[in-house]
Amino acid sequence: MIDTAGPATRPGAASRPRLRPAPSEPLAAAARRRRRSKRARTAAADLLGVLAWVSAAVAVLLWLVTPASRTVTGVGSVLTDAGIVAGLIGTDLTLVMLVLAARVPLIDRVFGQDNAIAVHRSLGKPVLYLLLAHGALLTLGYSAESAKSPVAETIALFSTPDMPLAYLALGLFVAVVVSSLVAVRRRLPYEAWHVIHLLSYAAVLVALPHMLSVGGVLSVGSWQRTYWIALYVLALGLIVLYRFVLPLVVTLRHRIRVTAVEPIAPGVVSIHLAGRALDRLGVEGGQYGVWRFWTARTWWHAHPVSFSAVPGSGHARITVRDLGAGSARLGRIRPGALVSLEGPYGLFTSRARTAPYLALVASGIGITPVRALLEDTDLRPGEATVLLRGTDADQQYLWDETVALANATGSTLFAMVGHRAHSRESWMTEEDVRRGVTLRSVFPRLLESDLYVCGPRVWSDLVVREARLAGVPEHQIHQERFE
Template sequence: MPSQTQTRQSAQPMPRRAGSPRPDRRRQYRRRARAADLLVAALWSSGAVAIALFLATGGMSKFATVAGAVTSFGIIAGLVGTDFILVMLVLAARVPIIDSTIGHDRAMAVHRSLGKPALYLLLAHAALLLVGYGMTEGVNPVAEVFSLLAVPDMPLAFVGLGLLIVVVVTSFVAVRKRFSYEGWHLVHLLSYAAVIAAVPHQLSVGGILAQGSLERAYWISLYVLALGAIITYRFVEPVVSSLRHRIRVQKVETVAPGVVSIHMTGHDLRELGSSGGQFFIWRFWTGRTWWHSHPISLSAMPTDRAARITVRDLGGGSGSISQIPPGTRVSLEGPYGLFTDRARSAPRLAIVVAGIGITPVRALLEQSPLAPGEATILLRASDEQETYLWNEIISLAKKKGATVYTMIGRRARTGRTWMPAADAQRGVSLRSVFPDLAKSDLYICGPTAWLDLVEAEARASGLPQHQLHTERFDW
């Protein structure tokens, strides 16, 4: 067992109250999994739709010559690349049905996986068209660049391609780490400008999308969907929600050195529809913080009039909001994420949490309907100062009949372990802490490097993917 067991509450499972049957979690999971897989498959296959429409509306005839074939492959590359970019915008729009089906993390994973293929396809589009047009006109590709720049709408196409290169390059992990979250987010707003810049040349150059064709209708619909989703869910809905709920900071409470809880008041906050474990994008309207947006989980379930988040000072952005004055107006986007009780598929619940990762877990535990003995929680901290909200977790666990273990100490410097050396040497493992791990949904939340080690052990122990739920504090 962990080296420091602060409290342990255990009880034999008891029948649920009459009229409150246990939900068939596995059946619910299977339905969600099928819907999620179909949605992801549809997103990827939209590229095939773009190719099929091109070939079906006269594209086949363009392969009659070598120059025509090169040009046609360039057109296909451009169509699929643009399709992927528009799909990425739909995923980035945080559409509620997508978020509730596949979750924010998986949506962003698909979003990132489309980035490089989209860029490579658009670069191939430009290169192949220069070669193909040059072969047709009998000029070299470099000279063809100047010819295309003289065509109306084409300069905007080159600008759009340049903007997309900037966006994709700044998404590489090594490059992204050099940016603040706000700076990186600002750069990614260029993707919207890039898409808009590409519209005129796609509709006018070369007659590819002829007036009245099914292909033209498809592309206009896809542009409307992508840009409409961005406008609706990233701008209009957050503004309307913020004005409706009229959220303001009530007080800022120090929890530990560098950690504060921000208590907020508002109107009809339960109608935000948030679940324990979800997060919002918060913006605090002061002169120092208005341009920062903060993805932060609720650390307690909202009432009609009150909400709370708990924040650790991990940089300029999070540090500045610890000093905001009472009365500050707050706007928000969300809720987002599937780190909730709704994602469960197994009869038991296991939780491993470290540091400020306690925040979504605290709200998750508060809202989850648990039978006595159903849940086991391991609280992890490097030292006593990192035991944020542990007293609240322990109090909730006592009320719900959950078992709580604690583990305090610096992570071992040798070996790939997520626990202190003393515990690792004594053979402590996920299976020793959670004997029913195979029958449990495992929720892990904390710093990314630590979380990756816990996740690796869970996978090595044979835990199925659908029983593993993670929440990383990075972007």
């Protein structure tokens, strides 16, 4: 463990630290204010979660009070009714998944876009099982009532209007969920996975005629039909507004373009951007945007990348590591290329703080949001401690700027360089493991600190695990994974 005492310099370093005056509010008072803000966000997040499940309950309740919800008369009707309920819940949760992926600013502010996407992914398998159960139970129920075999009933259903579209929608959902499995996704190029994932929108649209054609369940003029049309309009409207319309408005308003691509390490470049009133984008240090560079080789690929510096009125910067074919192309972009932006997103900011002290841990390209967060946070001397982690000198991206920021704000900064320990599962080097270094020894006020961790997933998970074992409350841990 090396205590870095003085600032380092790199020729051509991008931006001068943008420092704020030290805050006058006492640490304890600031912590209480942040905790109140955190409680308000938690309450709002809980309310959004409750509304999501209430929407599914309302869908079932509306069906139960309609004439289509008949008295159970036998095994066939039990299977049919169970299939209808499974379909209603599965379809409702599918629309919830679309809303979570719509990048709605309200959801990002109270829940965090990364958390929203995590919930979106977790719903994939349950939704698929419900939709498969919907098809299977209805087929078995109709088969029992008509005394036909399940195969004959399937053939009969397939010949009815809109049922081929229903089967197509189910097939698209299967393709989307299977492509999202970790074992499958690792074998697919990002471009192929992305195209397959876009099929979820097609699946929702393809399934709509089937839903509206089931007259006994969603009869014309019924409250149930009105409710489902409203859900579809809400979910698809949010997708159109926040994934397409708003990014177009931001692009036209700010006219962002590339001014320079600066190599800072092997496989790592800083992309310097210019535009109009970029300080009005509302970026907080630690946030990221979804970037699209309009060149012949990159226009079709959107990249979620953190701001590596807080934007000024006419300039901004992101720093990108070559992690695949898509990100490698960014290093070859020429100045003048136009840029689209979705965002900013993320709760990896000082707004999420609740404790009086700040602990920042970054590894590799995970330095980018940590450096911007340090730049954008009002700090007193001694309030923040920073730990930078790298395998070797080639992984010390933006360390010189981070050291300068730490010195200017009176923050303590440590650097840990070397390969991860092999003697045991650890996020530290072998030497530091032997010396008995721990998070508590690096951050003496760890339990009174908000801990921000950013780096490769396996590494950052190990840091977070040690923090939890040390007793750091869950609401004080903020993790941004770079994969």
